[in-house]
Amino acid sequence: xxxxxxxxxxxxxxxxxxxxMSLGTNISYFEKQFEHCDDLxxxxxxxxxxxxxxxxxxxxxxxxxxxxxNNTAFMSEKNTANHLADIEDxxxxxxxxxxxxxxxxxxSLITNVLLGHIIMLAEGTKKGFVFPIGGxxxxxxxxxxxxxxxxxxxxxxxxxxxxxxQLIRRKLRSPNLKVESLTLGTETNTKINIVYIKGxxxxxxxxxxxxxxxxxxxxxxxxxxxxxxMISDSRWSPFPTxxxxxxxxxxxxxxxxxxxxxxxxxxxxxxxxxALFVEFLHSNADYYNGSFPQSIIRWVRFLGLFVTLIxxxxxxxxxxxxxxxxxxxxxxxxxxxxxxxxxxxxVEGVFLLLTYELLREAGLRMxxxxxxxxxxIIGLVIVGQGAVYAGFIGAGMTIVITVTALTSFILPNYAxxxxxxxxxxxxxxxxxxxxxxxxxxxxxxxxxxxxxLRSFGVPYxxxxxxxxxxxWKDVFIRAPWWAMDxxxxxxxxxxxxxxxxxxxxxxxxxxxxx
Amino acid sequence: MKGxxxxxxxxxxxxxxxxxxxxxxxxxxxxxxxDNLAIINxxxxxxNQKGDYELxxxxxxxxxxxxxxxxxxxxxxxxRPIIETGKGKSIVDAMGHLSExxxxxxxxxxxxxxxxxxxxxxxxxxxxxxxxxxxxxxxPNIKLLVAxxxxxxxxxxxxxxxxxxxxxxxxxxxxxxxxxNGNVLDVSKFVEASMSQASDPYTAVVNLESEDSQxxxxxxxxxxAESDNQKLVFSGTGVFNKNGLMGFLNERETEGLLWINGNVxxxxxxxxxxxxxxxxxxxxxxxxxxxxxxxxxxxxxxIDETIKLNGDIRQLTCRKTHLSSNQLDDLxxxxxxxxxxxxxxxxxxxxxxxxxxxxxxxxxxxKKYPKEWEKISPRWTQGELRNLKVNFHFHANIxxxxxxxxxx
Numbered sequence: 001x002x003x004x005x006x007x008x009x010x011x012x013x014x015x016x017x018x019x020x021m022s023l024g025t026n027i028s029y030f031e032k033q034f035e036h037c038d039d040l041x042x043x044x045x046x047x048x049x050x051x052x053x054x055x056x057x058x059x060x061x062x063x064x065x066x067x068x069x070n071n072t073a074f075m076s077e078k079n080t081a082n083h084l085a086d087i088e089d090x091x092x093x094x095x096x097x098x099x100x101x102x103x104x105x106x107x108s109l110i111t112n113v114l115l116g117h118i119i120m121l122a123e124g125t126k127k128g129f130v131f132p133i134g135g136x137x138x139x140x141x142x143x144x145x146x147x148x149x150x151x152x153x154x155x156x157x158x159x160x161x162x163x164x165x166q167l168i169r170r171k172l173r174s175p176n177l178k179v180e181s182l183t184l185g186t187e188t189n190t191k192i193n194i195v196y197i198k199g200x201x202x203x204x205x206x207x208x209x210x211x212x213x214x215x216x217x218x219x220x221x222x223x224x225x226x227x228x229x230m231i232s233d234s235r236w237s238p239f240p241t242x243x244x245x246x247x248x249x250x251x252x253x254x255x256x257x258x259x260x261x262x263x264x265x266x267x268x269x270x271x272x273x274x275a276l277f278v279e280f281l282h283s284n285a286d287y288y289n290g291s292f293p294q295s296i297i298r299w300v301r302f303l304g305l306f307v308t309l310i311x312x313x314x315x316x317x318x319x320x321x322x323x324x325x326x327x328x329x330x331x332x333x334x335x336x337x338x339x340x341x342x343x344x345x346x347v348e349g350v351f352l353l354l355t356y357e358l359l360r361e362a363g364l365r366m367x368x369x370x371x372x373x374x375x376x377i378i379g380l381v382i383v384g385q386g387a388v389y390a391g392f393i394g395a396g397m398t399i400v401i402t403v404t405a406l407t408s409f410i411l412p413n414y415a416x417x418x419x420x421x422x423x424x425x426x427x428x429x430x431x432x433x434x435x436x437x438x439x440x441x442x443x444x445x446x447x448x449x450x451x452x453l454r455s456f457g458v459p460y461x462x463x464x465x466x467x468x469x470x471x472w473k474d475v476f477i478r479a480p481w482w483a484m485d486x487x488x489x490x491x492x493x494x495x496x497x498x499x500x501x502x503x504x505x506x507x508x509x510x511x512x513x514x
Numbered sequence: 515m516k517g518x519x520x521x522x523x524x525x526x527x528x529x530x531x532x533x534x535x536x537x538x539x540x541x542x543x544x545x546x547x548x549d550n551l552a553i554i555n556x557x558x559x560x561x562n563q564k565g566d567y568e569l570x571x572x573x574x575x576x577x578x579x580x581x582x583x584x585x586x587x588x589x590x591x592x593x594r595p596i597i598e599t600g601k602g603k604s605i606v607d608a609m610g611h612l613s614e615x616x617x618x619x620x621x622x623x624x625x626x627x628x629x630x631x632x633x634x635x636x637x638x639x640x641x642x643x644x645x646x647x648x649x650x651x652x653x654p655n656i657k658l659l660v661a662x663x664x665x666x667x668x669x670x671x672x673x674x675x676x677x678x679x680x681x682x683x684x685x686x687x688x689x690x691x692x693x694x695n696g697n698v699l700d701v702s703k704f705v706e707a708s709m710s711q712a713s714d715p716y717t718a719v720v721n722l723e724s725e726d727s728q729x730x731x732x733x734x735x736x737x738x739a740e741s742d743n744q745k746l747v748f749s750g751t752g753v754f755n756k757n758g759l760m761g762f763l764n765e766r767e768t769e770g771l772l773w774i775n776g777n778v779x780x781x782x783x784x785x786x787x788x789x790x791x792x793x794x795x796x797x798x799x800x801x802x803x804x805x806x807x808x809x810x811x812x813x814x815x816x817i818d819e820t821i822k823l824n825g826d827i828r829q830l831t832c833r834k835t836h837l838s839s840n841q842l843d844d845l846x847x848x849x850x851x852x853x854x855x856x857x858x859x860x861x862x863x864x865x866x867x868x869x870x871x872x873x874x875x876x877x878x879x880x881k882k883y884p885k886e887w888e889k890i891s892p893r894w895t896q897g898e899l900r901n902l903k904v905n906f907h908f909h910a911n912i913x914x915x916x917x918x919x920x921x922x
Contacts, residue, residue, distance in 0.1 A: 320545040324623035331553060331624055336576030338549040
């Protein structure tokens, strides 16, 4: 980043002005900055004989807390007017339990006004005081709709970052949980928190996350994906190298494994990094249920991954190149089904996949009074049935595409699900043009790409490749908790032991025996 | 900075597109849609009087087969497959002429059964085996049958139970009263046996049986018309040597062959009751195994053949029989006598008259005494096999009495 862009010069020239001693000058400066902002409130009063001015944006401030602030201000007027002359002392003695910060730069004060805090400017001081006030109209904490589980905590992140930090702090009550705060976006001034556990997370990775996030220069951050895409290791790769989740327990689980979380104000989606490929096939419910069923469910998910990726390609290749591999009765059935169909199997496959995507997207956009998801489902059924009945498309192909479309939702992470879903189309083309050879070539290229990826320096495909056998307890199976006495290796975790060596009971075999 | 990224992106996308378009240049080479295949189910190989080959194919018509597939399908009563014959100087030539008569692409990947006509089996076996080994579209586990008479006529019969002729024949073979596929060889085993010096191939025989208007059954060699009265019967075994079909074993001789191979399952053996009782005892063989053990006596190989049988009594119509252990011993002896006489009858034909080693004695000797085998192999089918001494050790165990228990 040797040369400075026009963007950076413009940013450097903004707000770089300290406060003046005169209250009137400061107020007029604020008035100028917030010109045509009718929701900015400048309330002048006197406290202890000193003229002060509260500055806040009416829509961002909770009215209840405003009343409380006013009451206390009047109380202090009565009690302390005679003893104290310095406004700072008056504030500190009036609000002993409130963390009131003071700034001298107008830039910081404006940021705080925009964050929904109340600031106070006073005559005769170069400082502005910030009264932290909770935001208004936040959504209640509820179960995240995209990541529902049967057993496990039901809280989910909300848009307000302070609530989100609170949710994490409630689960990890430790001074080692570090929350670093910074603001990104010149116009949005979005609050970002970098969260990690000191002593568990690798210092190098924390520093890497910190420096990558700080490097970002952009006018606005509206969602955590902005950050994800700007700090991920390989910018061209379609695969997500950071895990996005709405679940505080998922974030906490990651933190305990030595990961770093990035929370963004205004979105319930937090990011954790480094993310590994296998993580996208694991659900948080895996850890809250028995190891035996969850291990099997993991295998079902692996199967689901392959079905989503190659089933259409496999079917098309089977039909156009490798009829020998079918059983005779099966081949005759399929041949009977496909008799007189106008298009080759490949064209049918592509057409059906596109139809499915069209209907799905339309269903997502459709307002629920018009039917929403219901229309998608019925639409798919009618179109599929109709196409088969009219003899445009083979019945086998509709089965295959429907199974694929439904199976894709087995993948727990939405970002990952989307990537796999759309990668099935190039593999379908390869399978239709070159048969199984094409599918193999496609999968080999995909695998080579996955193995080459890194997430914050950690190989994306670890612990499978490079193979770290001690990490396999939580890859293909989910070992019981008493067996997972170590954190997953490979993340550069400093403190690898997470539990005592013997965390299971050894009851006596017979009654009366020790 | 950003400009160069996009220039590089543009370039790489362009390169990718050029590379991708190469894929399409192949034009889906070697791809065929399923509905353009003529799925041949059963293949019959004949040779006519003039010495020309006639290749008959039973081509499945899937759309006819499953006319109402939406409602569950099933075999339509009026279903007729395409049965077409091509003639040519060689089998491949005949195949070429066959394709002139069928609009779709000839597809041999799903041939289930190959039927050899009797004349081909006797005179042109080498040609047929050569064709079967060279044609790479065949699966190696196709079953090979030999027809009494023309293979063509077998192919014209309509399936009665299964949907297609191939499935019908396969199911016939799977559910014989012998061990499934007991006396049937698939193509790869047949070819292997016919190439080997130490063994000879055999396979099941299929022929036509028709009922005339009086309901009398008669074996027919030729198909008179496409009538529903004709049906297939599996009868015995065709025995080959290196030059071709030697002859047919009847049912009893086939059983003898299978006792030696240990390939009997579900066969019913009917024994007479003792002491002039007119009733019978029916025993179902539930397990059979055999062990072939050559040894040298005075430098000459001798075979020790151990046969073990398990059987269940399924029907007993003797009047005075109590199933005591003495009686069971007696039954075992009877069973042994029956088995040995079956074996003797097959030995009479195959070992003494035709001198073909369908039993695999040569193979067993070769494996154990390769040096001895080299000495005798040139005269193996000229006297050595005929004079080979075979000792039988017989263990029968009639155990289950069904659900009935005799009260003593």
